[in-house]
Amino acid sequence: MSQFNPKTFKAVLLLIALLFAIAGFSQDKNAFTLQIDSFYAKIKEQKNPQIIDARSPEEFAINHINGAVNFNLETKNYIQYVAKLDKSKPVFIYSIGAGRSGQLANELLKNGFSDVHDLDGGIAAWIGGGKPFYSNTKNKLSQAEYQKIVTSNNTVLVDIGSRYCGACKKVKPVLETIRAQYGEDVKIVEIDLEDNPQIIADLKTVKVFPTLILYRKGKIFFKKDGGQDLKKDVDLALASN
Template identity: 80%
Template sequence: MKKILKNSIKAFVFLFTIAGFAQNQNTFTLPIDSFYAKVKEQKNPQIIDARSSDEFAINHINGSVNFNLETKNYAEYVARLDKSKPVFIYSIASGRSGQLAKELLKNGFSQVNDLQGGIAAWIGAGKPFYSNSKSKLTLAEYKKIIAENNTVLVDIGSQYCGACKKVKPVLETIRADYGTNLKIVEIDLEDNPQIIADLKTVKVFPTLILYKNNKIVFKKDGSADLKKDVDVALAH
């Protein structure tokens, strides 16, 4: 009896593992290079921007359609997609795109690809995008700022990014502590998409870069321990 029970448990675990593995084969959170390569393999790629309509209107990946789980006519958008072909989803991070990916899988889509780093990774890698605004800051102007100031802290993000908003009070503390000894440059996607593309270094929002004497001291994906890292870097 114990042997039968033991075998039954093993069989259950095996089936559960297989089921989970099978589902994982259909959804991938892909880094930008893999995501872009798969998009290029498709003649007419199904790309979904899972951000708000306001965000989409400002900038988006060329050829993408805009909807998410909160869209009023969500079912109509889904019905227009081909379930047998790959779907490519992005947002700012993985929140809205990840939720949409799970829902599409439940509805029988064969393969769903979620972009790691979202729109930041796409534009940051210099991939083609639409924008209704021209960057206020050029790459030449950016380089001039870095060259003309001994120490520069650059904050790259988006006004729609929750994590980016948390950086602002930290920047104010740093600004108060260092004053004119540290130049702080804030670059938002909505105002400066092209400079983010030209830098080809942004993979996620927020990205923080500290320059000293025209050289990068550190580059951080995210703002964890930002104040501490700045203090340590400038103490030397």
């Protein structure tokens, strides 16, 4: 019979504790983060849903989910906004991604709200999923004009994002590198939420900002959610048949 090893036993206990901690964190995160279809379905179940847009007032003024109110943890009268919410009913929160909305959701959970839902992908997922929204801007590009660009050029790389999206800003220098390398062989089109929300809605394929779509002869050849390894992935896509 093998002897009891205190060091081995202690290591096993630490490993078990770590696994439980990781599992607990995952459960906490998944408890309030929802994909677009579930988020939308739960909103439709409510007669007067409590929807919070956790972006800045400037972003909210340009576009937002119908019926949403606008505040976040940085809002001057934050406590007053929270006081107007009904803790017995679900609260639905979104931002441009999950940063500001996730922080607000966590704070509400800490303060007695038990049914809080954060939209995975934020406003990109909502509008990109073709859900109804308010916009005070006229689209600079029509769907017909967009399709003409896609079909009249052999290879088109479309960058979809927002001027308020930090990850989207990191894509811009990569696009310039691609433009310099491929020249007229690749047509690059930049679609911003603030200028062309209806294009994003009509595509019904955007789940997050940034989203990159590569067209060949009018058809989607490659799609990428997020800008990580963008140059590498575009090079591989263009090199394939």
